[in-house]
Amino acid sequence: MKFCCYCSAELFYDIPKNDNRHRYICQRCDIVHYQNPKIVAGCIPVWEDQILLCKRAIEPRLGYWTLPAGFMELGESSLEAGIRETWEEANARVEVDDLFAVFNLPYVDQVYMMFRARLVDLKFSASIESLEVKLFKEDDIPWGELAFTTIKETLKCYLDDRSRGHFQLHTGDVIKTDGRYDFIATLV
Amino acid sequence: MKFCCYCSAELFYDIPKNDNRHRYICQRCDIVHYQNPKIVAGCIPVWEDQILLCKRAIEPRLGYWTLPAGFMELGESSLEAGIRETWEEANARVEVDDLFAVFNLPYVDQVYMMFRARLVDLKFSASIESLEVKLFKEDDIPWGELAFTTIKETLKCYLDDRSRGHFQLHTGDVIKTDGRYDFIATLV
Numbered sequence: 001m002k003f004c005c006y007c008s009a010e011l012f013y014d015i016p017k018n019d020n021r022h023r024y025i026c027q028r029c030d031i032v033h034y035q036n037p038k039i040v041a042g043c044i045p046v047w048e049d050q051i052l053l054c055k056r057a058i059e060p061r062l063g064y065w066t067l068p069a070g071f072m073e074l075g076e077s078s079l080e081a082g083i084r085e086t087w088e089e090a091n092a093r094v095e096v097d098d099l100f101a102v103f104n105l106p107y108v109d110q111v112y113m114m115f116r117a118r119l120v121d122l123k124f125s126a127s128i129e130s131l132e133v134k135l136f137k138e139d140d141i142p143w144g145e146l147a148f149t150t151i152k153e154t155l156k157c158y159l160d161d162r163s164r165g166h167f168q169l170h171t172g173d174v175i176k177t178d179g180r181y182d183f184i185a186t187l188v
Numbered sequence: 189m190k191f192c193c194y195c196s197a198e199l200f201y202d203i204p205k206n207d208n209r210h211r212y213i214c215q216r217c218d219i220v221h222y223q224n225p226k227i228v229a230g231c232i233p234v235w236e237d238q239i240l241l242c243k244r245a246i247e248p249r250l251g252y253w254t255l256p257a258g259f260m261e262l263g264e265s266s267l268e269a270g271i272r273e274t275w276e277e278a279n280a281r282v283e284v285d286d287l288f289a290v291f292n293l294p295y296v297d298q299v300y301m302m303f304r305a306r307l308v309d310l311k312f313s314a315s316i317e318s319l320e321v322k323l324f325k326e327d328d329i330p331w332g333e334l335a336f337t338t339i340k341e342t343l344k345c346y347l348d349d350r351s352r353g354h355f356q357l358h359t360g361d362v363i364k365t366d367g368r369y370d371f372i373a374t375l376v
Contacts, residue, residue, distance in 0.1 A: 002194060002195075002196070003191060003192065003193050003196035004193070005189045005190065005191050005193045006189070006191070007190075008190070008196045011193075018316060020276075033193070036226045036227065036259055036260060036261065036262065037227060037262060038224045038225075039225060039227065039299060072225050073209065074224065074225060074297045075294050076292075077292035077294055077361050077374075078290065078292055078299055079359070079374055088208075096375060098357075098359075098375050099290060099357060099375065102266065102287060102290070102301070104264075106263050109262045111227060111266055128206060169286075169287060169357050171267070171286075173267075186265075186267055187267070187284060187285070187286050
């Protein structure tokens with residue numbers, strides 16, 4: 001960020017009055033340009049004992065498998081965002097049961113909110129965002145070809161809960177250290 | 189938004205290629221300026237049967253009572269944000285039990301994440317952001333002087349759960365219609 005999006009003047013990087021951290025501030029109109037984490041909302045769409053995954057048609061991680069999820073948009077709820085992303089990535093309609101996982105990714109300033117959901121029917125298909133959309137039984141999940149650590153951890157939590165016969169909310173952080181991603185469950 | 193924050197050229201408002209909604213796009217460098225909802229993280233700090241509230245020293249809703257909460261910052265988790273806001277608004281240290289409420293406010297593009305927490309000690313006090321910080325028993329909560337609908341609903345859910353002896357995650361939306369705010373619980 002170098003210029004004010006309201007007046008085009010140059011920004012400087014300083015601590016505003018009554019604040020405690022550096023922000024981008026406009027030299028001309030004094031507006032503080034705050035930056036905040038983004039929400040990625042998605043679903044775990046299930047049909048009987050199978051889970052719907054999408055093979056990504058876009059970077060990052062093109063060609064790897066993921067649960068349908070994407071950035072929450074202005075004017076919608078996180079639940080609506082999860083349902084919309086499932087439609088956009090898999091042409092799949094779902095009914096949502098509950099909020100299942102809230103995972104922080106502070107190294108990319110994202111918070112994943114994943115909902116547990118049931119497919120309404122089997123009319124899913126690849127969209128412009130997916131190369132392939134497919135139902136997987138537990139033994140067939142392509143663990144080595146999953147797109148993101150959050151997706152792997154969401155699936156592990158889901159399958160653990162299912163085998164125990166009891167679903168609960170999962171919270172945690174994905175931490176990146178020296179290029180390695182570790183998951184830390186919190187509030188357990 | 190009128191100018192590109194990277195190159196200062198004028199923005200135009202159009203649907204980017206492979207997208208389905210209008211965005212601000214730079215005429216010169218083609219960068220799409222996405223806008224997304226923000227997370228407000230906070231705590232319900234309790235001491236025995238009392239709840240800590242803060243009287244706001246800043247607009248909006250200056251002089252009204254709230255639970256400590258504020259915008260999540262880059263580089264932190266939602267849990268860290270809730271703990272930090274409780275420290276900044278009430279000089280109070282807490283230990284967090286669980287994520288208690290996730291409420292969407294699509295009319296202001298915010299998602300509230302409220303954590304259930306216990307005060308570590310009674311060394312809380314008003315900060316630069318609060319005129320007064322005080323513990324309230326259930327019968328003394330100033331329902332008519334609460335700052336926001338989300339805060340009122342969080343407190344109602346908390347007290348309902350407490351009276352039932354069982355805490356659970358609450359999800360819902362605050363909807364604004366003709367200047368009136370309504371709360372709709374979801375996934376119940």
